[in-house]
Amino acid sequence: MPVNADYEYTNAVKEYEKAQTDEERIKGLRKMLSVAPSHKSAQVLRADIKNKIAKLREKLEKQKKSAKKTSQVSIKKEGAATICLVGTENTGKSYFLNQLTGAKTITGLYKPQVGIYDYYGVKLQVIEIPPIKENLDKTDLGPSLLAIIRTSDLIVLFFNNPEEKNLLDRELEQAEINKPILIYNNQENIGDEIWKRLPLIKVQTKQPGKKPDYPPVALKKGSSVKNLAEHIHKDFIKKFKEKDKFSGKIIMPWARVWGKGVKFGGQRCGFNHILEDGDVVELHKK
Numbered sequence: 001m002p003v004n005a006d007y008e009y010t011n012a013v014k015e016y017e018k019a020q021t022d023e024e025r026i027k028g029l030r031k032m033l034s035v036a037p038s039h040k041s042a043q044v045l046r047a048d049i050k051n052k053i054a055k056l057r058e059k060l061e062k063q064k065k066s067a068k069k070t071s072q073v074s075i076k077k078e079g080a081a082t083i084c085l086v087g088t089e090n091t092g093k094s095y096f097l098n099q100l101t102g103a104k105t106i107t108g109l110y111k112p113q114v115g116i117y118d119y120y121g122v123k124l125q126v127i128e129i130p131p132i133k134e135n136l137d138k139t140d141l142g143p144s145l146l147a148i149i150r151t152s153d154l155i156v157l158f159f160n161n162p163e164e165k166n167l168l169d170r171e172l173e174q175a176e177i178n179k180p181i182l183i184y185n186n187q188e189n190i191g192d193e194i195w196k197r198l199p200l201i202k203v204q205t206k207q208p209g210k211k212p213d214y215p216p217v218a219l220k221k222g223s224s225v226k227n228l229a230e231h232i233h234k235d236f237i238k239k240f241k242e243k244d245k246f247s248g249k250i251i252m253p254w255a256r257v258w259g260k261g262v263k264f265g266g267q268r269c270g271f272n273h274i275l276e277d278g279d280v281v282e283l284h285k286k
């Protein structure tokens with residue numbers, strides 16, 4: 001054993017004893033192991049150090065696992081679409097959530113808050129994310145909050161000044177979140193502004209001679225009368241395709257449509273006709 005080895009070992013022990021955290025303790029123990037005497041009589045000592053390292057590592061591993069469990073949040077999807085309120089601190093997110101959905105939020109509770117917005121009968125989920133800070137992805141909750149933003153259909157952005165807007169832009173870009181964004185500015189018709197940016201249309205069905213049914217059906221933009229029929233009943237088309245008693249020809253179902261996409265109200269349309277937001281549709285078998 002070199003002359004100064006004893007001295008080095010004593011120093012390493014001192015460092016270990018001074019350690020404040022388990023990480024530092026492990027570091028100290030590793031150093032002790034690297035300078036510990038290697039002769040046979042020191043075997044017990046070395047085994048003891050190794051044992052201590054293993055125990056500390058196990059403890060840290062357990063802590064990490066339970067920390068992960070408590071710092072994950074997820075929100076069950078509800079409604080036809082999800083709108084995420086994202087912003088810096090004290091920008092009126094909770095106030096807006098309450099105005100829109102009636103949801104009562106708890107201040108100072110740093111987890112997402114949820115409400116349901118009824119837009120002319122279409123139910124939309126609204127989620128408020130706790131205020132965004134620098135390097136969100138590095139924070140405890142960051143990754144699961146980003147996951148919520150990523151799976152929403154629209155972001156409504158809240159900030160107090162251009163610096164805060166830059167911070168939000170940076171964080172969203174860093175997380176590669178590329179969603180439609182509406183900048184909140186307390187406008188009166190914000191419901192319509194939200195709806196315009198969602199990938200949806202709302203359509204009301206109706207029975208002949210009756211008023212349109214309520215609530216409307218939310219369909220993807222670009223949906224046809226056929227898609228509406230399928231939405232109402234999976235077997236609709238099968239059930240509706242009938243053979244003419246005399247000619248044997250298949251009679252295709254059709255629809256009367258009222259709304260923006262037709263020249264006059266009640267126009268007869270085929271099943272491939274593309275529907276528009278606000279249309280009223282009467283489905284006919286023959």
Ligand SMILES: Nc1nc2c(ncn2[C@@H]2O[C@H](COP(=O)(O)OP(=O)(O)OP(=O)(O)O)[C@@H](O)[C@H]2O)c(=O)[nH]1
Pocket residue numbers: 087088089090091092093094095096107108130131158186
């Ligand atoms: N009258 C009025 N008060 C508002 C409006 N927006 C925000 N406030 C008030 O401003 C304060 C902060 O609003 P919050 O809605 O809590 O802000 P927040 O963005 O949810 O804050 P954090 O979640 O802490 O980031 C509250 O006292 C609100 O009542 C508004 O449009 N009108």
Ligand SMILES: [Mg+2]
Pocket residue numbers: 093094095105128
């Ligand atoms: Mg809030």
